[in-house]
Amino acid sequence: MYVFGDEKVISGDTATVWAVWCDVERFPDWDPREAENRLDGPFGVGTSGYSKQHGNPGGPYTITAVEPERVWTARSPLPGGELTVHHGMEAAGAGKVRVWKRYEVRGPLGPLFRCYYGPKVRRALAGTFAALEREAARR
Template sequence: MWEYEHSVETTASAETLWRHWVAIEQWPRWNAGIEKIEVDGPFAVGTVFTMTPPGEEPLRMRLTEVVPGRLFTDEMDAGDFVVRTVHALEPAAPGKTRVIYRTEISGAAADQVGPQIGPAITADFPDVVGALVRLAES
């Protein structure tokens, strides 16, 4: 398995951050790694969305876990490996929220593909989380 985690503390409330997460159609406004996104249902387990990174092919993903106000997990199943990203909110220092993005690549081919694609998938996490935090704090 391949793993990576990035977290940031913010003064934005978990409720405010959560509102930005559940508005999937709005992600391209604050996430430069998304050119286009299409959602096939509500923000709930089982909902599929298709995300197109700039200049790349669309990626079909599915919400596999949703704990309102706290976390959600999306998953891309590539057959012999699965890319799973957990987006979590935790209480931090008084008046602060910790925003966590954690990606795991598992499955039969994870040891081969993880070190190759994992860094590319997660390279923009600091920028994405930073943009989300700036939006939520404004």
């Protein structure tokens, strides 16, 4: 298994940051990485969707876990394996929230993620976290 990700402390309150981070269909409106994201039902465990980031192939995913105002997880099939993405957050003092994303790649595409997609995504996460902070402040 190959694991990568990043975290950042941003300004905001957990309820608002959570609301932004669970509104996946609006990701393309504020996240510079997102080209498309849709859900085939309400946000919750078992709901499937489709996501595509700029410059990467898109694909289906299923929400596999939700702990309100703490973490939600999505799993995507990969040839011979899977990609699991955890979106986490926790209060980090007055008006601050620590947000993080962790990616877990299982299967034969692990080396491709280690050499190409992982570093690319890791570099882009700073922009995602900054955009999340801006969108939460806007709401």
